[in-house]
Amino acid sequence: DAKTTQPTSMDCAEGRAANLPCNHSTISGNEYVYWYRQIHSQGPQYIIHGLKNNETNEMASLIITEDRKSSTLILPHATLRDTAVYYCIVLSGNYGGSQGNLIFGKGTKLSVKP
Amino acid sequence: DGGITQSPKYLFRKEGQNVTLSCEQNLNHDAMYWYRQDPGQGLRLIYYSQIVNDFQKGDIAEGYSVSREKKESFPLTVTSAQKNPTAFYLCASSIGPRSTDTQYFGPGTRLTVL
Numbered sequence: 001d002a003k004t005t006q007p008t009s010m011d012c013a014e015g016r017a018a019n020l021p022c023n024h025s026t027i028s029g030n031e032y033v034y035w036y037r038q039i040h041s042q043g044p045q046y047i048i049h050g051l052k053n054n055e056t057n058e059m060a061s062l063i064i065t066e067d068r069k070s071s072t073l074i075l076p077h078a079t080l081r082d083t084a085v086y087y088c089i090v091l092s093g094n095y096g097g098s099q100g101n102l103i104f105g106k107g108t109k110l111s112v113k114p
Numbered sequence: 115d116g117g118i119t120q121s122p123k124y125l126f127r128k129e130g131q132n133v134t135l136s137c138e139q140n141l142n143h144d145a146m147y148w149y150r151q152d153p154g155q156g157l158r159l160i161y162y163s164q165i166v167n168d169f170q171k172g173d174i175a176e177g178y179s180v181s182r183e184k185k186e187s188f189p190l191t192v193t194s195a196q197k198n199p200t201a202f203y204l205c206a207s208s209i210g211p212r213s214t215d216t217q218y219f220g221p222g223t224r225l226t227v228l
Contacts, residue, residue, distance in 0.1 A: 043221050
């Protein structure tokens with residue numbers, strides 16, 4: 001699976017949009033981009049994933065560049081409860097590939113401030 | 115409510131004792147996983163199960179054992195052979211075993227061995 005690079009930390013004002021970047025320049029054609037987050041001392045929470053097209057759900061939007069070498073997770077109106085570590089992961093779409101081994105890097109620590 | 119439950123949230127044990135961590139899901143998912151997380155670190159896969167009565171070792175299976183007698187349940191036993199058992203243990207499940215089948219996590223069990 002391709003490696004990802006994320007900033008170590010970011011701050012965001014409450015009520016503003018939080019834009020979290022992820023670089024995955026070695027991504028291959030059948031690899032998906034997944035985002036999870038982990039609030040302190042809780043289990044990771046799935047946010048969103050995509051392959052080529054931009055995706056939106058009730059939690060966030062995922063913008064993937066045309067060359068797929070980077071993506072941005074957007075939390076449209078950040079709240080204090082969105083303070084967490086956000087992980088960007090690239091996963092192969094092949095059946096029986098990594099057998100579900102989610103390799104989280106360091107992630108981005110997002111601090112939402114009042 | 116559908117979801118994954120882990121119990122207990124905090125667990126204290128004396129060195130040399132075996133301890134079993136519970137994981138139950140009512141999502142009708144075939145695949146289940148156990149991860150370990152140490153402070154400031156990502157996840158490491160201990161064991162996974164793609165289907166009832168089948169399970170496979172992950173990256174750090176030594177000192178751990180599992181069973182999968184029912185679809186809903188995937189208990190993890192931390193044995194006295196595990197050299198450094200103090201950690202945050204996370205259970206996850208997914209609808210199938212493909213690496214791109216989204217994993218959903220439980221709240222975790224924090225084990226402290228005294």
